[in-house]
Structure formats: C-alpha cells, structure tokens
Amino acid sequence: MLLNAMASHAASSSSNPAGLLPSLEKADYRNAMARLGAAVNIITTDGPAGRAGFTASAVCSVTDEPPTLLVCLNRSASVYPAFKTNGVLCVNVLAAGHQSLSALFGGKTPMDERFAAGNWSRKTTGSPMLDDAAVSFDCRVVHATSAGTHDVLFCEAVAIAIGGATQGLIYFDRRYHEIAAPPH
Numbered sequence: 607m608l609l610n611a612m613a614s615h616a617a618s619s620s621s622n623p624a625g626l627l628p629s630l631e632k633a634d635y636r637n638a639m640a641r642l643g644a645a646v647n648i649i650t651t652d653g654p655a656g657r658a659g660f661t662a663s664a665v666c667s668v669t670d671e672p673p674t675l676l677v678c679l680n681r682s683a684s685v686y687p688a689f690k691t692n693g694v695l696c697v698n699v700l701a702a703g704h705q706s707l708s709a710l711f712g713g714k715t716p717m718d719e720r721f722a723a724g725n726w727s728r729k730t731t732g733s734p735m736l737d738d739a740a741v742s743f744d745c746r747v748v749h750a751t752s753a754g755t756h757d758v759l760f761c762e763a764v765a766i767a768i769g770g771a772t773q774g775l776i777y778f779d780r781r782y783h784e785i786a787a788p789p790h
C-alpha cells in the first residue's frame with residue numbers, strides 16, 4: 607500500500623507542481639480501517655420523529671468536562687432523519703453475545719424487528735437503553751458537524767447505566783471478537 611501512495615504522490619507531484627498530497631482509494635482506506643479494533647454499539651433514539659437504532663463502531667469519548675461522546679452517522683442511513691430531529695440518543699455499548707443484535711441493527715432490517723430482538727428500558731431522554739448492555743450513556747446531542755458523508759454528533763451524557771457484563775465485544779478485521787479481562 608505504501609508503494610501505491612508513494613507512486614501516486616510522485617505522479618501527482620510531477621503532474622501537479624503544487625505537490626498536493628495523494629488521495630487514498632476508498633477500498634484501501636476501508637481495508638486499513640478494518641484493522642482498527644473498536645467497540646460495537648447500538649445507538650438508539652426516540653422522540654417526535656419516532657424510535658430508531660443503528661449499529662455504530664465510530665464512537666468515542668471526547669471530554670469528561672462535560673461528559674461528552676461523539677457518534678459518526680452516515681447521512682444516507684435510513685435512521686438519519688430520526689436522530690437529527692429527536693436531538694437525543696443512547697449509546698448502548700455491546701457485550702459478548704450481542705453479535706446477532708449488532709448484525710440486526712447493522713442495516714436493511716425493519717426497525718420493529720431490530721428492537722424486538724432485545725430488552726429495553728428508558729432513563730432520562732426516553733431513548734431505548736439495552737438492559738444487558740456493557741454500559742449505556744443516555745445523551746442529548748449538543749453539536750453536530752458534517753464531514754464528507756457523515757455527521758459527527760457530539761453527545762453530552764446526562765445519565766449512565768452500568769451493566770453486569772464481564773466480557774466485551776470488539777469489531778476487528780470485519781469480525782466480532784469477545785474479550786475478557788485476564789484472571790487476577
């Protein structure tokens with residue numbers, strides 16, 4: 607891959623004196639990103655635009671003052687209007703054993719079918735909280751910015767529910783991996 611980037615850089619710098627940096631092929635980027643292990647989450651919302659949920663791995667902590675996470679949402683996703691209108695969401699961090707739930711919320715499934723596969727409660731914002739999640743962050747969306755095909759949603763956590771799961775779930779190399787802390 608490095609050779610490809612160097613070759614296209616050489617080409618671009620010779621044909622373009624500005625020597626602009628090369629742009630990567632989407633497929634190369636995705637193959638590379640598949641190797642960035644990440645937690646798997648089900649992001650849910652409810653409100654004037656109705657109930658919706660999708661699987662997301664592009665989730666991380668931003669700051670703890672105030673407690674804020676970010677969620678990256680593809681604007682082409684069927685769930686996008688609901689999240690934009692409702693302005694609240696819950697980040698349900700999945701645990702070992704949630705692989706099929708993740709696949710269900712991963713697209714092309716009717717919304718009722720997605721939620722029928724789990725047990726949900728509600729805390730502060732009314733967004734569905736997965737009862738056996740590793741942890742759930744109930745949030746209000748305080749800022750959003752667009753980057754390419756996605757919106758980056760900045761979500762201030764207003765309530766937290768800690769689950770009892772002892773094993774986590776990581777998405778790496780396009781597959782799910784259950785992880786457990788080594789015995790003390």
Ligand SMILES: NC(=O)c1ccc[n+]([C@@H]2O[C@H](COP(=O)([O-])OP(=O)(O)OC[C@H]3O[C@@H](n4cnc5c(N)ncnc54)[C@H](O)[C@@H]3O)[C@@H](O)[C@H]2O)c1
Pocket residue numbers: 635636637639640663664678680712755780
């Ligand atoms: N951030 C995202 O939007 C995101 C992240 C993971 C997976 N997905 C989607 O889930 C499905 C399964 O993905 P997969 O991991 O099995 O294989 P894949 O080859 O589609 O994706 C490999 C990796 O590339 C990244 N990626 C994929 N599509 C992206 C997008 N549209 N925007 C930003 N990053 C993206 C993710 O890190 C993903 O794990 C695909 O449809 C993929 O588009 C989207």
Ligand SMILES: Cc1cc2c(cc1C)N(C[C@H](O)[C@H](O)[C@H](O)COP(=O)(O)O)c1[nH]c(=O)[nH]c(=O)c1N2
Pocket residue numbers: 646659660661662663664665678679680682683684685708709711712713714715777
């Ligand atoms: C493991 C994994 C991880 C992610 C996804 C999928 C899977 C399987 N998807 C895709 C997303 O869940 C899917 O596109 C939505 O459910 C929308 O699908 P529909 O438009 O409703 O069919 C996804 N989409 C997104 O906008 N941001 C993300 O971080 C992720 N991450």
